[in-house]
Amino acid sequence: MSDAVDSLPTAVPLVDVLTAPEATLVDLVLGIPGAASRVLGLHGLLELGRLSPHAITQRTELGLHDAQRLLAALELGRRVHAARSRRPRRLRSPRDIARFFEPTLAPLVHEELWMAALDVHRGVRGVRMLSRGGLTATVVQQTDVLRAALEMAATSFVLCHNHPSGDPKPTDEDVDLTNAVEHAAHLIGVPLADHVIVTPARRFSSVLRR
Numbered sequence: 001m002s003d004a005v006d007s008l009p010t011a012v013p014l015v016d017v018l019t020a021p022e023a024t025l026v027d028l029v030l031g032i033p034g035a036a037s038r039v040l041g042l043h044g045l046l047e048l049g050r051l052s053p054h055a056i057t058q059r060t061e062l063g064l065h066d067a068q069r070l071l072a073a074l075e076l077g078r079r080v081h082a083a084r085s086r087r088p089r090r091l092r093s094p095r096d097i098a099r100f101f102e103p104t105l106a107p108l109v110h111e112e113l114w115m116a117a118l119d120v121h122r123g124v125r126g127v128r129m130l131s132r133g134g135l136t137a138t139v140v141q142q143t144d145v146l147r148a149a150l151e152m153a154a155t156s157f158v159l160c161h162n163h164p165s166g167d168p169k170p171t172d173e174d175v176d177l178t179n180a181v182e183h184a185a186h187l188i189g190v191p192l193a194d195h196v197i198v199t200p201a202r203r204f205s206s207v208l209r210r
Contacts, residue, residue, distance in 0.1 A: 029073045030066050038062070039070070049074040050109040078107065090122045097158050097196040098204035100124070105162035106200050111138040113161040115145065117154030118193065126152045130159075142181045149190050157185070159195040168197045168205040178207040 015028055022045060023036035030036075038060045039048065048056065048070065056067035081103060088096040097116070105112060111133040117125040128148050131140035138161060149157045159181070161174075170178075178195045185192045195207040 026070070029070055030062070032066065035062065035066070045074065046107070049078065050107060078103070089124070091116060091118060091124060091158055091193070092122050094194055094196050094204060094206040094209065097160055097194055098198050098202075101160040101162075101196070102198050102202060102204075105160065105198050106202065108162055109164050111161055111164065113138050113140055113159060115148055115152075116158050116160070117149060117152035118156045118158065120155045122156070122193070125154060128152065140177070142177070142184050145181050146184055146188060146190070149185065150188070154190055156191045156193045158193050160198060161195075162198050162200075164200065166199045166201055166203070168199050168203045170197060170205060170207045174207050182208070 015024060017025060017028075020028075023040055026036035026039055027033055030039075039056075039062070042059055051059070051071075053064055053067040053071060056062060056070065057064050060067070062070070087100045087103075091097050091100060100116065101114060105114065112129055113131040113133075114127060114129050116127050119125050130144060130148060131138040133139060145159070159178070174195070174197065178192070181195075182192045192208070194209070196204055197207065198204045
């Protein structure tokens with residue numbers, strides 16, 4: 001009996017995640033003691049969250065699955081932060097739209113285009129990512145935009161995408177897409193209310209109100 005008791009695994013003390021230092025949390029997520037020194041020695045958490053799994057693997061010598069596990073933890077934290085953020089309930093102005101999408105789009109190093117479907121009071125009925133692109137561009141067809149608006153039963157809708165470069169000025173492609181979507185949306189009776197560009201520094205601009 002004593003041999004059986006002695007063979008039981010020793011209980012590992014739980015970590016207080018609310019007060020633990022970043023290095024301890026990184027080691028806990030990865031399950032690799034000491035891994036945080038390789039990870040945090042080169043990059044801060046904010047920068048890590050903007051890298052791809054392959055980039056993290058190359059820079060920190062972590063395995064690809066470990067890099068994905070770390071990014072998953074950072075993404076969960078970002079989503080919790082976004083959920084806690086005081087987002088406007090109604091999107092009546094470019095500033096409202098920017099505040100609503102900044103937690104999702106501003107930290108990214110690649111471009112993404114999102115839609116918010118609105119009700120008759122400009123309240124948010126639903127959101128959807130329409131396109132994910134590279135460092136400087138994202139491509140979407142106007143039919144994809146209109147289809148999403150109809151599927152979400154939008155009375156009207158807004159678009160928002162990010163410029164990782166930090167310059168909120170609309171490109172010619174941004175203007176062309178917006179004009180095409182605005183015209184087509186008017187024809188089907190589900191108007192485009194605005195298209196806003198956000199940046200990491202919280203600068204923003206409206207493509208429709210340029």
